[in-house]
Amino acid sequence: MELFRSHCYSIYCNSLWSRYKVATMNRLKVCHNDILKRLLRLPRWCSSSLAFAMNGVNNLDVIRRHFVFSLRSRVELSTNSIITSVRQSSAYVCGPIQQRWLGLLFVQNVG
Template sequence: MELFRSHCYSIYCNSLWSRYKVATMNRLKVCHNDTLKRLLGLSRWCSLSMAFARNGVNNLDVIRRHSVFSLRSRVELSTNSIITSVRQSSAYVCGPIQQRWLGLLFVQNVG
């Protein structure tokens, strides 16, 4: 599990991703899940919900939310003048990255 955490949690700069197709993200999720299944010797077609929980491993959505929350928190709390200027700009407030962050952090359940 340490191997999985060290290699599959480090999706560098994923908190800055703002332009991608849903199909691309779905393929990444499948790859992430298939990697864990192979490490655990599970069938490709089995559900991973219990495997994630039992092994204390996060799924890709949780990893991405954590990355976004961490970066957004650092940006919001920064006293650096350059970061403050960017944070106050309309590009930051209304831009695609902020919209993606809000969509990841505040998931709405429909139904």
């Protein structure tokens, strides 16, 4: 599990991803799930959620939420004048990155 954590948790700059297709993200999730199953020598058809839970590792959605929350918190608390200017701009408030962040952090239950 240490191998999985050290190599599959390090998805650099994923908190800045804003332009991608849902299908692309789904393919990345499948790859992430398959890597864990291969390391555990589990069949490809077994439950990924169960494999993650039983081994105490985070799935891709949790990893991404963690990185987004961490970056967003640092941006919101920063006293740096450049970051403050960007944070107060409409590009930041209404831009695609902020929309993705809110979508990841505040998952809405529909139905």
